[in-house]
Each structure stands twice: as structure tokens, then as C-alpha cells.
Amino acid sequence: MENTVKKEVKEMSIWIIGEKRNGNIPRVVDECIGAGERLASKLNCNLNLILLGENLLSISEKLTKGNLTKVYLLESKELAKFSIEKYSEALAQFMRPLAPKYIILGATYTGRDLSPALASRLEGSLINDVLEIKMQEEITFIRPLYAGKILAEVKPTKEPVILTLRPNVFPLPSLSEKKFDIETISINYPLSDRTKVVKQEIKEKEEPDVSEATVVVSGGRGMKGSENFSLLTKFARLLGGAVGASRAAVDSGWMPHHHQVGQTGKIISPNLYIACGISGAIQHLVGISSAKCVIAINKDPEANIFKVADYGIVGDVFEVLPIFIKILENGGGGVNIN
Amino acid sequence: MNIYVCVKQVPDTEAHIRLNKQTGKLVEEEVNYIMNPYDEFALEEAVRIKENFPDVKVTVLSVGPPRVEKTLRDALARGADEAFRLWQNYWDALDPWTTAQILSNYIKDKEFDLILCGKKATDDDAGEVGSYLGVLLNIPVATRITKLLLDLENQKIQTTKEIEGGEETVEFPLPAVVTAEKGLNEPRYPSVKGLMKAKRTSIPCISPDFKPEPRVKIINLLHPPSKTQGKIFSQDEPPEKVVKIIVQELREQWKIL
Numbered sequence: 001m002e003n004t005v006k007k008e009v010k011e012m013s014i015w016i017i018g019e020k021r022n023g024n025i026p027r028v029v030d031e032c033i034g035a036g037e038r039l040a041s042k043l044n045c046n047l048n049l050i051l052l053g054e055n056l057l058s059i060s061e062k063l064t065k066g067n068l069t070k071v072y073l074l075e076s077k078e079l080a081k082f083s084i085e086k087y088s089e090a091l092a093q094f095m096r097p098l099a100p101k102y103i104i105l106g107a108t109y110t111g112r113d114l115s116p117a118l119a120s121r122l123e124g125s126l127i128n129d130v131l132e133i134k135m136q137e138e139i140t141f142i143r144p145l146y147a148g149k150i151l152a153e154v155k156p157t158k159e160p161v162i163l164t165l166r167p168n169v170f171p172l173p174s175l176s177e178k179k180f181d182i183e184t185i186s187i188n189y190p191l192s193d194r195t196k197v198v199k200q201e202i203k204e205k206e207e208p209d210v211s212e213a214t215v216v217v218s219g220g221r222g223m224k225g226s227e228n229f230s231l232l233t234k235f236a237r238l239l240g241g242a243v244g245a246s247r248a249a250v251d252s253g254w255m256p257h258h259h260q261v262g263q264t265g266k267i268i269s270p271n272l273y274i275a276c277g278i279s280g281a282i283q284h285l286v287g288i289s290s291a292k293c294v295i296a297i298n299k300d301p302e303a304n305i306f307k308v309a310d311y312g313i314v315g316d317v318f319e320v321l322p323i324f325i326k327i328l329e330n331g332g333g334g335v336n337i338n
Numbered sequence: 339m340n341i342y343v344c345v346k347q348v349p350d351t352e353a354h355i356r357l358n359k360q361t362g363k364l365v366e367e368e369v370n371y372i373m374n375p376y377d378e379f380a381l382e383e384a385v386r387i388k389e390n391f392p393d394v395k396v397t398v399l400s401v402g403p404p405r406v407e408k409t410l411r412d413a414l415a416r417g418a419d420e421a422f423r424l425w426q427n428y429w430d431a432l433d434p435w436t437t438a439q440i441l442s443n444y445i446k447d448k449e450f451d452l453i454l455c456g457k458k459a460t461d462d463d464a465g466e467v468g469s470y471l472g473v474l475l476n477i478p479v480a481t482r483i484t485k486l487l488l489d490l491e492n493q494k495i496q497t498t499k500e501i502e503g504g505e506e507t508v509e510f511p512l513p514a515v516v517t518a519e520k521g522l523n524e525p526r527y528p529s530v531k532g533l534m535k536a537k538r539t540s541i542p543c544i545s546p547d548f549k550p551e552p553r554v555k556i557i558n559l560l561h562p563p564s565k566t567q568g569k570i571f572s573q574d575e576p577p578e579k580v581v582k583i584i585v586q587e588l589r590e591q592w593k594i595l
Contacts, residue, residue, distance in 0.1 A: 021502055082501075084469075084479065109502055113481050116434075116469035125553040126435075128464055140557065145462055149355040150364070153558035157551070194478040195510040198496060202504035209502060215594075239595070250520075257484075257521040258500045263351045263460050264375050264520060272594050283351045289562055293592050295584065301572065310568035311584045315577055323581045328595075331585065 012045040014102045015095065017118075018063075019110055020053065022202075025062045027172075028106035028212055032165055033066035034173040035133060036104050040067075042135050045101070048072060050094070052087055054080040060182055066173035068180040076187035081200070082110055086191040088117035093189055096122065100160045107164035108212065115164050125156030128164045129267075131290065147263035147286040167212040168269045169290065207233075207242045210259055215241030215272045216291075218261055219249055220284075222277015222298060222317055226254035231321055232276060238328050239272070246278045262287035277317045280305030297321070339394045339490065341384045342453045343418065344441055344471075345377040347402055347409040348461040362559055373409045376456025379518035382525040383486055384454050385417035391490055395419050401432065401440050407541050414536035415528030423543045429550060434462070436550035438470030443546060446475060450513055452495070457482045457517040468517035478510040482519040 016032045018025060033049065040047040046069040051060060056073040063071060074090055091114075095103070103118070105111035107129045119126035131151070132142035140155045141163065210216055217236040219229055229243065236243045245255035247262055261268060263283040273291040277298060278284060285308055288294060296309035297320050306312040313320055349355060349369040356365045373381075381398065388394040398413040398421040400406050410421035424440050432440070445453065453475075458465030465481075472479030485498035485507070497516055498507045528536070571580040588595045 019502075084481075109482070109500065112465055113469070116466040117473060117479075119466075119553075120435075120470055120473040126466060127554055128466065143463075145559070146349065146355050147351075147460065147463060148562060150357065151560045151562050152556045153560065154554050154556050156554055158553050195480065195508045197506060198509050199507040200501075200504065201506075202501075257519070260520070267463070272588070272592075281352070282354065289565065293588070293594060294565075294568075301570075306570055307567055308565045309570070311587075312568065312570035313577070313580055313584075314571065314573045315580075320577050320581065323577050324585075327578075327581055327585055 012043060012101050013098060014040050014043070014045060014047050014104065015098075015100045016047070016049040017091065017103065017105045017111070017114070018049050018051040019106060019108065020051065020059050023059060025059065026106070026108075026212065027214075028108060028165070028167040030065050030172050031167065031170040032104045032106055033068065035165055035170040036102070037066050037173050038135065039102060039133065039139070042139070043101070046070070050074060050091065052079045052090060057182070057184070063180075064175060066176055067178070068176065070181045070183065073182065073184045074187055075184055076191065078187065078191045081197060082114075083193045083195065083197075084113050084117050085193040085195065087114055088121055089191055090187055091118055092121035094185065095160075103160050103162045105162070105164045106212075107166050108209075111164045115162050119162045122160055122162070123158060124160040124162050125158040126162045126164075127154055127156060130163050130165050131169055131269075133163075144267065147267050147283070148289045149286050166269055166290075168214055168271065207236060208240075210242045210244050210261065211266045211268055213242035213268075214270055215239040215274075216244045216261065216268060216270045217241055217274045217276065218244030218246065218278060219255070219276045220246035220278030221248040221252070222279075223249060223254065224277075228318070229255060231318075231325075235274070235321060235325055238325060241270070241272070244268075244273075246284050247281070275305050275309070276321060278305050279303045280308070339387075339391060339451045340449050341387060341394060341396045342445055342448075342450055343377070343381050343384045343396060343398045343413070344453065344455045344467065345381065345398055345400050345409060345413055346374045346456070346459045346461070347371045347400065347406045348374045348459050351375065351460055357559055357561060364559070371405060371409065373412055374456050374459045374461075376458060376460070376518055376520070378456075378525040379520060379522045380454035380456050380516075381413055381416060381418065382523045383518060384452075385526075386523065387452075387488060388417065388419075391488070397422070399424060399441060399444065401425065401437050410541050411536045411539075412528065414539050414541075415532040416526060417532060420539070421541045423541055424546065425543055426545050426548070431552060431556065432550055433552040433554045434464045434466035435470060435553045438467045438474060439550070440546065440548060441467070442471050442474035443548060444544065445471075451493075452512060453515040455515065455517045457519050465517070468515050472515045475513075475515070478514045480508060480510065480514065480516045483516050484519050484521040486516065486522065
């Protein structure tokens with residue numbers, strides 16, 4: 001009882017943990033701000049954002065959307081590279097006295113690696129891969145079970161509530177009208193990590209990651225071999241998207257596993273999903289069940305994938321794809337991501 | 339060296355999952371249960387370490403009701419030395435946090451060098467238990483690993499995983515927790531010898547006196563809205579025309595392109 005009284009005295013607040021990629025703020029962070037904005041206006045409280053790393057001031061200028069109250073830059077040489085132990089420790093030390101109500105991250109590699117460590121340090125409830133926030137009297141959350149074959153409405157029992165949001169599901173916030181305050185916090189407590197990075201290879205990739213891309217062009221058994229995936233890469237780049245693959249294609253060694261879409265791969269919600277030569281096993285279909293628009297190209301008119309397609313083309317992938325590419329090249333590509 | 343592998347029994351990924359209309363709960367009888375696919379990679383890696391290093395013992399743990407015994411027997415058949423099931427009849431609706439507490443309570447007093455889990459289970463898709471184990475046992479964690487290199491002499495381990503835009507290899511001291519991603523190895527099928535041995539091995543059930551206090555509660559289960567089929571263009575229609583129609587609709591109606 002005493003505890004609850006103490007907490008009410010403190011100002012309620014919502015916090016977003018930002019991410020950065022190659023000197024930019026990824027789209028999913030804006031989506032987190034969008035969701036945080038709605039929560040903050042319902043609860044009538046502050047919405048703050050935290051970035052961790054080195055030389056953060058220039059990157060914080062790229063935060064242009066949403067009504068943030070304040071942006072905190074947790075600066076330390078020790079935080080230059082993402083580390084589960086250091087990041088969760090720095091965040092826990094900083095946030096513990098602030099008694100945050102909600103902490104929001106993207107359900108990215110980083111977000112999902114960081115969230116359990118942060119949740120256990122702050123003794124909060126963690127809800128991963130949130131698809132919807134239900135703003136009733138009691139706020140609840142919808143998340144997938146069995147890759148989305150079933151949806152669960154869940155409620156946390158502890159505070160803070162740590163949420164990771166599925167990319168491409170939550171709407172972007174409006175452009176911010178007012179400038180928010182920025183405060184740089186120099187971390188002066190020691191941060192340790194028992195884990196040492198031996199090697200890190202970051203490719204300047206031309207494609208976004210499959211789980212965050214707004215457009216995904218995927219290939220299955222019908223692509224007949226790894227050499228034909230270059231056609232999908234060309235198509236995906238025209239649309240600013242990523243290349244996905246079915247389990248059959250990955251198990252055949254045509255694409256690495258991090259491209260796999262489905263229950264034992266990535267469960268995604270792009271605006272546009274283009275399935276090329278994919279028959280549509282149930283474990284694949286659940287992985288795309290929340291895609292907004294699905295186009296399927298397959299020779300077999302009976303293929304399962306057509307049952308979930310908004311547009312189905314019965315035909316040869318190797319005939320249809322070049323036509324798509326030609327028309328988009330002529331008509332101008334460029335995806336309207338909003 | 340003592341290795342613990344934590345496995346979960348989950349519905350077959352090819353299974354359709356149905357809810358009982360009255361209770362809103364899963365229709366369990368219709369489901370074929372298997373070992374969580376990611377746990378198969380964890381187990382395989384443990385068995386490979388056992389094959390490549392002397393004096394390695396592989397113990398498999400699973401939290402769950404009696405039906406879970408089948409999955410534990412499967413693990414024994416694939417090369418684990420012993421298996422324990424952790425369960426109390428009054429446990430219900432365990433969330434990842436309480437599952438991790440049950441596992442860590444069991445492991446903490448034992449001698450352990452390495453704990454392997456799958457990166458997530460394909461039923462609740464949480465991917466949290468391995469990370470919680472690291473915090474609860476106060477040992478390093480490496481998630482979603484696709485490569486593992488053991489340096490027993492120096493009590494060290496090196497693992498590789500996918501990160502945003504690339505790949506990262508890290509090194510850390512044992513004891514530690516690692517969670518397995520697809521690609522770590524190619525899991526084997528049980529051998530006839532393994533199946534015989536698994537049949538003979540007893541699988542004790544441990545019933546700890548532990549009152550779970552879940553941090554997340556499921557209050558409702560629902561079927562997702564079912565998708566209706568859109569426009570299907572048959573083989574007889576000229577593809578140029580079809581593609582033009584689709585591109586135009588993507589631009590004008592869907593505002594995607």
C-alpha cells in the first residue's frame with residue numbers, strides 16, 4: 001500500500017527507447033512515438049524518448065515527428081555499440097527513480113534482445129510483439145500466439161509495462177508542431193559487460209530487413225533455384241523493399257534463414273507482400289496474415305496462397321515478374337509508405 | 339561439463355489451432371504436439387558438444403503437464419543423457435517469467451556450465467525465457483545464435499548472431515545461456531539405439547513448491563479476422579493487362595505504390 005502511494009506522487013510518464021541505424025532513426029521508432037502519443041493523451045502524461053550511444057546530438061535532430069515532451073541522450077563511450085548488459089543496466093539505473101508507466105520499443109532484433117533484460121531489471125511486465133493497444137478503461141494489448149493463428153488479449157500485472165511493437169502496424173505520428181527539450185545525460189556509473197564483441201560486420205545494405213520492410217517480395221519453391229532470386233532482389237529494390245523466402249526455399253539453401261517468412265521464420269506485417277512461386281503452407285500463411293495487401297503469383301490455380309491473396313495471378317513467375325519490373329521502371333517506382 | 343537444455347512442447351507448426359466456442363480456450367485434443375523447432379537446434383548443439391568433448395552430460399528440462407513426457411523421451415532418443423519434467427498440478431497459465439523462475443530455481447543449485455534454449459517457442463512467440471534465465475542466474479546470455487565455438491580449456495565460448503544490417507561474433511565466459519536460431523545446425527533424427535535407450539530411461543517429475551505470480555495474464559483468446567480472397571486472374575488473361583490493372587489499383591485504391 002505504501003508503495004502505491006509513493007508511486008502516485010511521482011509524475012506518470014511514458015518512455016520510448018529509440019534506435020538508430022547508420023546515422024538515421026528507423027521508421028519503427030516513429031511508429032513507437034505514434035503509439036506512445038495515443039497512450040500519453042489518454043493518460044494525460046508526458047511522453048519522453050531516450051537514445052543511447054555516443055555523439056547523439058546530431059541524430060536527435062532527425063526526430064521530427066510526434067509530440068514528445070523531452071528527449072534524453074544517454075551518452076557514454078561504453079554505449080557506442082549495442083550491448084544487452086550495458087544498455088539494460090544504463091536504462092534501468094536511469095529510469096528506476098522515474099517510475100515509468102510504459103516503456104515502448106520496436107519489436108526489432110535490438111528491441112527484443114533488450115526488452116527481457118530491461119523488464120527483469122525493472123521487475124516489470126513485458127509484452128512482446130504487440131499488434132494493438134486497446135484503449136478501454138483498462139488498457140489491454142493484443143499479441144499473437146502460434147504466429148498469429150490465434151490472437152491473445154493480455155494484461156500486465158506489474159509496472160513498468162514494457163512493450164515491443166511489431167513494425168509496420170502502428171500509424172506514424174504527425175509532424176511535431178513544437179520543439180521538444182533535449183537533455184544530455186553523461187553516464188557516470190560504471191557499465192560492465194561480460195560479453196566481448198570479437199567481430200562485427202555491418203553491411204551497407206541496399207535493402208531493409210524483412211521484418212521492418214514496408215514491401216516484401218518473397219520467393220518459394222517455384223523460383224527453382226538460388227540464381228533466380230536476383231530477379232526478386234531487382235523487383236524488391238525497385239519498390240524499396242526486402243526479399244523474403246519460404247521455408248522450402250531456405251531449406252533448399254537458396255536463401256539464408258534470416259530471409260525466411262513464416263512460423264519458424266519472421267512474422268511480418270508489410271503494406272505489400274508479393275509471393276512468387278509460393279504454394280502457401282499454413283506455417284507460411286500465418287507469417288503474413290497481417291500483411292495489408294498480398295499479391296500471389298503461382299502456376300497452380302489450386303495453390304493455397306490464392307486463398308489469402310488480394311490479387312492472384314495464375315501464371316509463370318518468370319513471365320509475370322519481368323512485366324512487373326518493366327511497368328514499374330517505366331511508370332516510376334517509389335513507394336508511398338504512408 | 340554439465341549442459342542443460344530447456345525444451346518446450348508446442349503444437350505442430352502445420353496444425354490448425356481452434357478455439358472452443360463456449361470456453362474460448364484451445365481445443366487441445368485436436369493438436370499434435372512436437373518439440374519446439376528452435377529447441378531442436380539447442381538440443382542438437384548440446385549433443386554435438388557431448389560428441390566432441392570428453393565428460394559432457396546433457397540434461398533436458400521441460401516445464402509442463404504429463405503429455406510433455408513424450409517430448410522429453412524424444413530428446414533422450416536424440417542423445418540427451420537424462421530428462422526431468424517440472425510440474426505442479428495447480429500451476430496454470432505460466433508466463434515466460436514464471437517459467438524462467440521455475441527453471442532457474444531448479445538449475446541454480448546444480449553444477450552447470452552451459453544452458454541452451456530455443457530462441458523462442460512457436461506457441462507463444464515470446465522469446466524471453468533464455469534471457470530471463472541469464473538475469474536470474476546472473477550469467478551472460480547470447481540470443482539467437484547461429485554459430486557456437488567452445489573453448490573448454492579457457493572456459494570460454496564464442497557465438498555468432500544476426501544483428502540489424504549484419505552479423506556479430508561475441509565471446510564470453512562460462513557458465514552462460516545461449517538461445518538457438520535456425521541455421522545453428524541440422525538436427526538429427528533419433529537412432530534406433532537412441533529410441534531403445536529412451537524407452538528404458540525413466541523421466542522423473544519434480545514438483546517444486548512454487549506459487550507462480552505471472553507478470554502477464556491472458557484475458558481473452560480470439561481468432562484473427564479471416565481474410566477473403568481477392569481478384570484472381572486466370573492463365574487466359576494476358577499478363578501485361580493484369581499487371582497494369584494491379585499496379586493501377588495499388589496506386590489509386592491502396593495508395594501503396
